[in-house]
Amino acid sequence: xxxxxxxxxLWGIAMKEFIQLRRDRLTFGMIVGIPIMQLLxxxxxxxxxxxxxxxxxxxxxNSVFTRxxxxxxxxxxxxxxxxxxxxxxEADRLLAEGEVQxxxxxPPDFSRQLVRGERPAILLEADATDPAATSNALASxxxxxxxxxxxxxxxxxxxxxxxxxxxxxxxxxxxxxEGITQYNIVPGLMGVILTMTMVLMTGLAMTRERERGxxxxxxxxxxxxxxxxxxxxxxxxxxxxxxxxxxxxAAKFIFGVPFQGSLALLYAVSLLFIAANxxxxxxxxxxxxxxxxxxxxxxxxxxxxxLLSGFMFPFRGMPEWAQVIGNVLPLTHFLRLVRGILxxxxxxxxxxxxxxxxxxxxxxxxxxxxKFYKRTLD
Amino acid sequence: MTPVELTKCDSASPFAKGGLRGISTAQPxxxxxxxxxxxxxxxxVVQDLSLQVRQGEIFGFLGPNGSGKTTSIRMLCGxxxxxxxxxxxxxxxxxxxxxxxxxxxxxxxxxFSLWEDLTIRENLDFIARMYGMKNRTQAVxxxxxxxxxxxxxxxxxGALSGGWKQRLALAACMMHEPQxxxxxxxTAGVDPKxxxxxWDEIHQLAAxxxxxxxxxxxxxxxxRCHKLAYIARGKLLITGTIQQVIASQQLVAWEVSGxxxxxxxxxxxRALPAVEQVTAFGSRLHVIGTDAAQLDAALQPxxxxxxxxxxxxxxxxxxVFISLMERHTRQQGAT
Ligand SMILES: Nc1ncnc2c1ncn2[C@@H]1O[C@H](COP(=O)(O)OP(=O)(O)O)[C@@H](O)[C@H]1O
Ligand SMILES: [Mg+2]
Numbered sequence: 001x002x003x004x005x006x007x008x009x010l011w012g013i014a015m016k017e018f019i020q021l022r023r024d025r026l027t028f029g030m031i032v033g034i035p036i037m038q039l040l041x042x043x044x045x046x047x048x049x050x051x052x053x054x055x056x057x058x059x060x061x062n063s064v065f066t067r068x069x070x071x072x073x074x075x076x077x078x079x080x081x082x083x084x085x086x087x088x089x090e091a092d093r094l095l096a097e098g099e100v101q102x103x104x105x106x107p108p109d110f111s112r113q114l115v116r117g118e119r120p121a122i123l124l125e126a127d128a129t130d131p132a133a134t135s136n137a138l139a140s141x142x143x144x145x146x147x148x149x150x151x152x153x154x155x156x157x158x159x160x161x162x163x164x165x166x167x168x169x170x171x172x173x174x175x176x177x178e179g180i181t182q183y184n185i186v187p188g189l190m191g192v193i194l195t196m197t198m199v200l201m202t203g204l205a206m207t208r209e210r211e212r213g214x215x216x217x218x219x220x221x222x223x224x225x226x227x228x229x230x231x232x233x234x235x236x237x238x239x240x241x242x243x244x245x246x247x248x249x250a251a252k253f254i255f256g257v258p259f260q261g262s263l264a265l266l267y268a269v270s271l272l273f274i275a276a277n278x279x280x281x282x283x284x285x286x287x288x289x290x291x292x293x294x295x296x297x298x299x300x301x302x303x304x305x306x307l308l309s310g311f312m313f314p315f316r317g318m319p320e321w322a323q324v325i326g327n328v329l330p331l332t333h334f335l336r337l338v339r340g341i342l343x344x345x346x347x348x349x350x351x352x353x354x355x356x357x358x359x360x361x362x363x364x365x366x367x368x369x370x371k372f373y374k375r376t377l378d
Numbered sequence: 379m380t381p382v383e384l385t386k387c388d389s390a391s392p393f394a395k396g397g398l399r400g401i402s403t404a405q406p407x408x409x410x411x412x413x414x415x416x417x418x419x420x421x422x423v424v425q426d427l428s429l430q431v432r433q434g435e436i437f438g439f440l441g442p443n444g445s446g447k448t449t450s451i452r453m454l455c456g457x458x459x460x461x462x463x464x465x466x467x468x469x470x471x472x473x474x475x476x477x478x479x480x481x482x483x484x485x486x487x488x489x490f491s492l493w494e495d496l497t498i499r500e501n502l503d504f505i506a507r508m509y510g511m512k513n514r515t516q517a518v519x520x521x522x523x524x525x526x527x528x529x530x531x532x533x534x535x536g537a538l539s540g541g542w543k544q545r546l547a548l549a550a551c552m553m554h555e556p557q558x559x560x561x562x563x564x565t566a567g568v569d570p571k572x573x574x575x576x577w578d579e580i581h582q583l584a585a586x587x588x589x590x591x592x593x594x595x596x597x598x599x600x601x602r603c604h605k606l607a608y609i610a611r612g613k614l615l616i617t618g619t620i621q622q623v624i625a626s627q628q629l630v631a632w633e634v635s636g637x638x639x640x641x642x643x644x645x646x647x648r649a650l651p652a653v654e655q656v657t658a659f660g661s662r663l664h665v666i667g668t669d670a671a672q673l674d675a676a677l678q679p680x681x682x683x684x685x686x687x688x689x690x691x692x693x694x695x696x697x698v699f700i701s702l703m704e705r706h707t708r709q710q711g712a713t
Contacts, residue, residue, distance in 0.1 A: 005510045012507030016496065023495050217491040217550075219457055221508035222480050377457050 009223050013231025017205070021235055027201070035193045035243045039250050043186050049136050052080040053101040058091050059084060060108035069122070072144050073104065078137035091125070101127050101134060183258070186251045187338040188311045190244060191331045194270070195277055195305050196298075198240055202281030203294040205232045211290055216377060225373035229286075229366075233278045240274035241267070251342075260345030269337045269355065276330040276362040283369035305331045330358045406433050408558045408589035409454060411465025411472060416449050416458060423449050425612040427463070431591055431605075433557075436584050438603030439593040440699060446612040447593040448488055451560050454591070455485045468557055481509070484551035488562040488593075490543045494536030498527050498546050501535055502553060509554040521549045525579075541572035548576070552583070559583065561592040565599065577602050597696045608699055611710070615702045620695060627701055629654075629693035630670045632677060634663040636686035643686065652676035655700055666697050 021027060055073070059066055073079045082100060085091045091103040105123040107113075113120035124141065126134050206228075209215040218228065244267070251257040280301065281294075288294035306312055308326040315326060326332045333354035340346035340354075409431040416424040424446040431437040439447050452458040454467055456476025464471075470478045492501045502521060506514040522528045525545050530538070535546060544564055551559065561580075565573045577599065580590055584604075592603070600606055600620070607617040616623055634643065644656045644663055652672040657664045667673030681688045 008510060009508055012504055015507075016493070016500070016504045019500055020493065020495050212494070213487070213489050213491045214493055215491075216457065216487050217505075218508075220455060220480060220485045220487075221505065222477060222510070223508050376459055377452060378459055 006224070006227055010227045010231040010234075013223065013228055014234035017232055017235045021239075031197065031201075031239050031243065032246070034197055035246050036250070038193050039186070039189055039247055040254075042189055043250070043255055051077045053078055053134070053137055054082050054099065055079040055102040055104060056083050056085050056091060056094050056100045057081055057104045057106070058086075058088065059104075059106045061106055061110040063111035065111050065114060066106050069106070069144070070104070073141075076137070076140040076144060078140050079104075095125060095127050098127065102137070183255075183343060184339065186247075186255050186257050187342050188335055190247045190251070190270075190338060191273070191309070191334040192306060192311055193247065194240055194243060194274060194334075195331050196302055197243065198236060198274055198277035199281040199284070199301060200295065200298045201239070202233060202236055202278045203284045203288070203298045204291050205236075205282065206285035207288050207291045207294045219375070219377065225370055225375065229279075229282050229369055229373065233275070233282060236278050237271070237274055240278070241271070244270050244274075257342060259342055261341035261347070265348065265351075266338065266341045269334070269341070269351065269358075272355065272358050272362070273330055273334045273337075276358050276365070279362055279365045279369060283365050283372065286369050286372045286374065305329050308332070310335055327357065328361070330361050333357050407431065407466070408433050408435070409437075409465070409467055409591065411454065411467075412463060414450070414453055414460045414463035414465065414472075416446075416453060417461055423612050424453070424460075427453075427609075427614055429454075429465075429607065429614070429617070431558075431589055433589050434584055434587045435605060436580060436590045436592065436603045438600045438606045439591055439609070440595070440600055440606060441593075441609035442703065445609045447609060448562055450609070451485070451562050451591065451593065455483050455560055456480055457485075481554075482557050484554070484556035484559045486547050486551045486559070486561045486564050488566070490535075490547060492535050492543075492547060492550055495534060497532050497534055498522070498538075499531040501546065502550060505550045506553055511554060517553055521553045525549045540567045541569055544568050544572070544576065548579070557588060559588060559590045559592075561590065563593050563595070565594065565596065573599070597694070600695055606695075608702055610703050610706050613706070615706060624693060624695065624698055627693070627698045628668060629697055629701060630667050630673050631691050631693040631697060632665040632673075633689050633691045634665060634686050635661055635689075637661065639685060643680070647677075647680070650676045655697070655704065657697070657700070664691075664697060666693060666701060668701075 057070060059070070070081065074081060079102060085094065085103070088105075091105070094100045095103055103125040105125065107120060107123075110120045110122070124138075126138060128134055206215070209218060248266075252259060281298070284294050284297040284301075288297055304325060308318065308322050309315070309329050309331040310326065311331065315323065315332070318326065336354045337346075337351050340351055344350075407430050409429055412428045414424060414427040414429075415422070427446075427450055429450075439450070441447050449458060453460050454472065456472065456479050460473065464473065466472060467479045468482050470476075470482075472479065493504070496504065499518065499522070502518045503514065506518055511517050522531055525548065527542075527545060527549060530542065535543065538546065548561075548564065551561075559580075565576055568576070573596075580592070581602070584590055592599075594600060603620075605617065605619055606623055608615045608623070616626060618626065634640070636643075640658065640661065640663055644658060647653050647656045647663070647665055652667050652669060653665055653676065654668060655664075655666045657666075665673075665677065667676075677688070680686070
């Protein structure tokens with residue numbers, strides 16, 4: 001059979017999918033609804049750098065030093081002083097009940113020890129059940145401790161200035177200087193939304209034919225596996241691009257995410273990423289016996305994608321084995337691609353190390369799909 | 379019991395590759411398979427199926443539900459791979475050349491399997507594309523007109539009634555001008571008028587030289603076939619023309635008619651060893667046996683009763699099939 005005939009059949013299948021999609025209101029609604037809903041939901045809801053955390057203070061020593069210290073705590077933006085407690089027991093209760101995230105304890109003889117050069121300690125108790133919520137706040141505390149009292153330690157007290165500290169910790173955030181979470185989350189959501197909708201929709205594509213019995217008719221025609229698979233993927237590529245455009249528009253106009261790099265490059269890598277997910281869905285579809293199984297496979301893939309790709313947790317914080325798994329997943333590389341292009345303005349040379357793993361993934365999955373495609377009803 | 383083979387094809391099939399019609403005067407075989415077997419798990423669904431269908435022949439494939447008709451047809455058109463056996467369809471090997479078979483065979487599935495969310499026209503257009511037809515629009519229009527689907531061309535297939543769905547399915551499987559049609563219970567659930575029109579259409583196609591293998595449950599349809607095969611529990615029990623099939627079983631049949639007490643009579647008759655089956659048709663009974671003399675003797679006392687009229691008749695196809703079926707079941711039970 002010639003390539004032309006093959007292409008004609010492929011196109012025939014794509015047209016058929018298009019018509020069926022157009023008539024399937026629910027799916028069509030999902031295509032537009034899911035990205036917008038998720039984006040608004042997660043874009044506004046997820047914030048991995050929370051500020052104004054409730055804090056209680058237990059100040060046993062009222063002096064100029066302690067007042068300065070507490071004011072500069074508030075100035076970091078992380079701590080919101082809610083109340084002054086009178087006893088340790090009360091402080092414990094507030095922490096235990098989750099009323100406050102932090103309790104700052106300043107001992108009674110703080111000023112006296114400070115002046116004598118005895119380096120008194122301030123105890124900060126933190127509710128660390130969610131480490132992510134408190135880590136930035138705690139980090140900001142280091143610099144507070146280092147420099148806050150410099151202004152008050154004057155005259156004969158100047159020698160107490162902590163300039164003899166071995167080093168000073170400075171936090172320097174690049175690319176997202178203000179640490180705005182959305183800059184990170186919104187591009188990440190693009191990958192997550194595309195993964196979910198693309199894998200799921202094609203995952204259902206072939207099993208739907210099988211469940212409705214139309215697969216037998218399709219099999220009885222001369223259409224070949226690759227023609228059917230690719231033909232069914234084509235409409236979803238366009239849907240993926242539509243979804244992506246919606247998300248990009250929202251990123252720019254709702255969340256104000258900066259667009260540093262080339263938009264064309266972004267679309268090119270997204271096309272690749274969409275193709276990778278579609279072929280995976282198609283391959284699930286050829287293996288699964290019914291739509292339910294295809295759905296289960298999709299979620300089986302979706303979970304590690306979210307958890308191990310660096311979307312949820314910092315990639316470098318994961319153990320080695322988890323990073324190995326993460327590196328296989330297209331989402332891991334897509335996240336770096338999108339963040340690289342959007343936030344850092346990366347070009348083709350910089351992103352290449354994350355392009356070829358997705359290409360490899362796609363090729364392997366297509367081969368598997370073609371192998372598992374049932375040419376008979378056996 | 380070995381299948382009674384009454385059909386023989388020329389061993390060298392005159393079908394040239396590519397489907398050219400034979401030059402030989404002998405009728406070429408559209409289907410010629412031998413010893414096909416198919417298992418599902420440890421269920422032996424089709425056992426040693428041998429089948430010859432000649433060109434231009436309408437071949438009826440009969441048998442109770444679950445006897446393996448659909449499985450056999452699927453093996454013929456390459457949708458299922460036989461576990462063993464060999465043969466040809468239109469001169470193409472049923473194991474190795476399934477792609478070529480698909481291009482030249484029209485297969486109508488038992489269950490409606492076109493796309494319910496596409497219109498009639500879109501379905502036909504899609505199928506035409508799959509067969510890579512050159513003059514697609516023309517072909518679709520022609521088949522719409524031919525099967526009277528023209529007016530409904532923009533209706534969704536899912537919204538059609540059984541008869542129209544069946545017409546659409548027939549249109550879809552004959553559009554690419556196949557030389558062999560495999561129709562799996564095409565008239566199940568279709569009203570009598572539509573069934574008659576459908577069969578008229580089948581005869582027209584056969585007259586053009588197209589071969590048709592059609593499975594059915596209806597006896598009136600069986601009688602419109604040139605040849606028949608009867609399959610039960612995966613075993614082909616008999617093949618041949620209607621006359622051959624009826625003659626081969628040598629059944630003796632009596633018809634009893636009367637106004638009352640037929641039920642009681644039937645129960646009594648069934649108890650007789652010489653009687654094979656008793657079937658009720660309204661106010662009549664058919665009493666079937668295999669040995670004329672024995673049956674005659676056994677019925678003698680009943681024929682004296684004045685309440686009923688007795689008449690010897692020719693056994694029909696249905697009688698033959700039921701008899702075949704029961705004998706097969708008895709044999710299976712014995713082993
Ligand atoms: N795909 C399958 N898997 C397992 N068993 C099957 C399958 N298809 C058919 N069968 C079984 O094979 C037997 C023959 O089925 P079938 O060929 O559909 O019979 P028919 O068409 O004569 O009603 C039945 O018992 C059926 O349950
Ligand atoms: Mg069947």
